[in-house]
Amino acid sequence: MTTMESLIGLVNRIQRACTVLGDYGGGDNTFSSLWEALPSVAVVGGQSSGKSSVLESIVGRDFLPRGSGIVTRRPLVLQLHKTDEGSQEYAEFLHMPKRRFTDFGAVRHEIQEETDRITGRTKQISPVPIHLSIYSPNVVNLTLIDLPGLTKVAVEGQAETIVQDIETMVRSYVEKPNSIILAISPANQDIATSDAIKLAREVDPSGDRTFGVLTKLDLMDKGTNALDVLEGRSYRLQHPWVGIVNRSQADINKNVDMIVARHKEREYFATSPDYSHLASKMGSEYLAKLLSQHLESVIRARIPSITSLINKSIDELESEMDHLGRPIALDAGARLYTVLEVCRAFERIFKEHLDGGRPGGDRIYGVFDNQLPAALRKLPFDRHLSLQNVKRVVSEADGYQPHLIAPEQGYRRLIEGALNYFRGPAEASVDAVHFVLKELVRKSIAETQELKRFPTLQADIAAACNEALERFRDEGKKTVVRLVDMESSYLTVEFFRKLPQEVDKVGNPGGNPGGNPQATAAVDRYGEGHFRRIGSNVSSYIGMVSDTLKNTIPKAVVYCQVREAKQSLLSRFYTQLGKKEAKQLSQMLDEDPALMERRQQCAKRLELYKAARDEIDSVSWTR
Numbered sequence: 001m002t003t004m005e006s007l008i009g010l011v012n013r014i015q016r017a018c019t020v021l022g023d024y025g026g027g028d029n030t031f032s033s034l035w036e037a038l039p040s041v042a043v044v045g046g047q048s049s050g051k052s053s054v055l056e057s058i059v060g061r062d063f064l065p066r067g068s069g070i071v072t073r074r075p076l077v078l079q080l081h082k083t084d085e086g087s088q089e090y091a092e093f094l095h096m097p098k099r100r101f102t103d104f105g106a107v108r109h110e111i112q113e114e115t116d117r118i119t120g121r122t123k124q125i126s127p128v129p130i131h132l133s134i135y136s137p138n139v140v141n142l143t144l145i146d147l148p149g150l151t152k153v154a155v156e157g158q159a160e161t162i163v164q165d166i167e168t169m170v171r172s173y174v175e176k177p178n179s180i181i182l183a184i185s186p187a188n189q190d191i192a193t194s195d196a197i198k199l200a201r202e203v204d205p206s207g208d209r210t211f212g213v214l215t216k217l218d219l220m221d222k223g224t225n226a227l228d229v230l231e232g233r234s235y236r237l238q239h240p241w242v243g244i245v246n247r248s249q250a251d252i253n254k255n256v257d258m259i260v261a262r263h264k265e266r267e268y269f270a271t272s273p274d275y276s277h278l279a280s281k282m283g284s285e286y287l288a289k290l291l292s293q294h295l296e297s298v299i300r301a302r303i304p305s306i307t308s309l310i311n312k313s314i315d316e317l318e319s320e321m322d323h324l325g326r327p328i329a330l331d332a333g334a335r336l337y338t339v340l341e342v343c344r345a346f347e348r349i350f351k352e353h354l355d356g357g358r359p360g361g362d363r364i365y366g367v368f369d370n371q372l373p374a375a376l377r378k379l380p381f382d383r384h385l386s387l388q389n390v391k392r393v394v395s396e397a398d399g400y401q402p403h404l405i406a407p408e409q410g411y412r413r414l415i416e417g418a419l420n421y422f423r424g425p426a427e428a429s430v431d432a433v434h435f436v437l438k439e440l441v442r443k444s445i446a447e448t449q450e451l452k453r454f455p456t457l458q459a460d461i462a463a464a465c466n467e468a469l470e471r472f473r474d475e476g477k478k479t480v481v482r483l484v485d486m487e488s489s490y491l492t493v494e495f496f497r498k499l500p501q502e503v504d505k506v507g508n509p510g511g512n513p514g515g516n517p518q519a520t521a522a523v524d525r526y527g528e529g530h531f532r533r534i535g536s537n538v539s540s541y542i543g544m545v546s547d548t549l550k551n552t553i554p555k556a557v558v559y560c561q562v563r564e565a566k567q568s569l570l571s572r573f574y575t576q577l578g579k580k581e582a583k584q585l586s587q588m589l590d591e592d593p594a595l596m597e598r599r600q601q602c603a604k605r606l607e608l609y610k611a612a613r614d615e616i617d618s619v620s621w622t623r
């Protein structure tokens with residue numbers, strides 16, 4: 001069975017971890033707050049209602065700052081730990097963990113000093129809590145949060161907004177559903193005017209989590225009593241009202257000991273004609289026990305939901321941390337490793353785009369299968385091999401002496417002229433593939449999760465890839481143009497060997513294969529049929545070349561561009577990287593500051609939740 005001590009102690013430890021890691025609610029809303037999930041008792045009351053007195057009575061010690069105006073200007077998280085009878089009482093602040101305070105006057109002084117450290121000596125308020133733990137045999141295990149007293153008017157030296165600021169801060173504590181409200185009202189004032197009850201009614205209309213405390217019962221006018229309130233007739237709450245008699249100002253001035261004051265209070269109720277029937281359920285000691293039991297039962301009920309919040313938050317934070325990437329190491333070697341790792345991740349994605357697995361590589365095949373053949377088909381060979389042009393080229397090639405057999409020069413000029421047209425589609429294929437590759441680089445950079453954190457490295461990789469792709473494009477162009485030039489430099493002889501026979505056949509419709517070609521040529525030399533035949537011969541030669549180039553251009557493009565991009569897109573970049581100094585490497589890894597900040601916050605949060613999970617696990621083991 002989990003002990004009460006361990007449960008309240010558990011929440012105390014988690015609360016301390018929360019404060020150390022900056023989670024005290026109300027702050028950064030991008031994270032779910034663990035603090036807000038923890039049950040706590042918030043002490044609320046108007047100024048001079050007796051809040052400090054109630055807290056001191058519960059502790060049995062005089063340790064809170066006193067004075068005029070707003071004394072409590074930061075929340076005070078007061079964690080009470082019961083120790084063995086006879087052991088020495090001491091106090092500890094979270095902000096100075098090494099020091100044990102046995103002098104409670106010094107505790108008061110430190111609360112004042114620590115308040116001023118954040119708020120300055122002005123009368124400003126701050127939501128950052130002060131954590132104070134008190135270890136004593138005279139307390140019960142309990143955690144209370146003392147909040148600034150609600151006020152109605154700003155006094156000299158205070159900002160006009162102070163009234164609202166205090167209410168906003170107090171409200172932020174009491175409106176969360178896990179907060180138990182200790183609403184302090186003085187008995188010598190009409191309950192209907194109580195600031196504490198007014199606020200409690202707003203945030204907890206059912207009165208489920210409000211404990212009403214009535215102070216100053218001894219200061220009520222003679223002949224009146226507070227039974228209507230204490231017995232729940234004036235304002236009904238789910239929990240019974242508790243009446244309190246604290247030290248009067250005169251007692252404080254006389255330094256009446258708190259333990260003596262507790263005795264006096266007990267005596268007051270025991271002997272009071274009005275309240276003796278309620279005596280066992282009145283007084284600060286009873287209040288402390290009641291709260292402790294209630295807090296314990298609330299914590300017990302909340303543990304499963306706190307555990308699931310913790311586990312859910314750990315999962316979320318871990319996946320966010322994965323997403324954000326690990327923090328970057330400081331030494332040059334580790335930085336170089338990080339850069340290489342990121343580059344490799346990028347290259348992996350780029351290759352997936354080319355090889356399949358990710359889309360885009362198919363567009364390269366699209367260039368070879370559609371764009372190139374379409375461009376080849378569109379070449380203006382009809383114009384080039386029109387009767388008129390063939391006639392002109394052949395005649396010009398013959399000069400003053402017409403050809404005798406086949407117009408060799410004419411053929412060559414016509415073919416060379418036609419072959420030149422192939423340069424266009426060849427170079428266009430190189431360009432088209434270049435743009436596909438460039439687009440794939442852009443996509444791959446965007447898809448490389450690891451690169452997202454490093455805008456500079458992203459730009460460097462993009463520049464290196466584009467530079468490499470330009471080089472591959474140049475090489476690709478040279479190669480395809482060379483393929484075309486090769487076609488011009490040496491024509492396929494075999495094709496032409498067949499020509500005289502064909503000419504012969506055409507010239508000899510009778511089909512005499514042994515006929516004299518010279519004679520036939522001489523007959524047709526100036527006829528249209530002769531030029532048409534030349535045109536059609538050249539056309540079929542060009543068709544043959546076109547078929548060849550349709551196959552060889554893609555080979556050249558893949559060889560020079562695609563294969564190179566796969567194998568050595570970042571080769572030069574890697575060579576340069578090896579020469580870089582630590583400083584240049586760290587410039588490459590200059591993360592987006594917002595991302596760095598977010599990672600730090602996530603890491604802190606994760607630490608908090610893991611610490612909290614360990615705390616909960618440790619309690620479970622003691623069951």
Ligand SMILES: Nc1nc2c(ncn2[C@@H]2O[C@H](COP(=O)(O)OP(=O)(O)OP(=O)(O)O)[C@@H](O)[C@H]2O)c(=O)[nH]1
Binds near residue numbers: 047
């Ligand atoms: N006689 C008597 N005096 C009380 C009682 N409770 C508080 N007082 C006195 O009322 C005055 C205000 O009490 P505090 O405990 O300082 O009240 P507080 O709400 O903490 O006041 P601030 O911190 O100024 O908001 C002090 O002089 C107390 O001695 C009580 O039950 N009986």
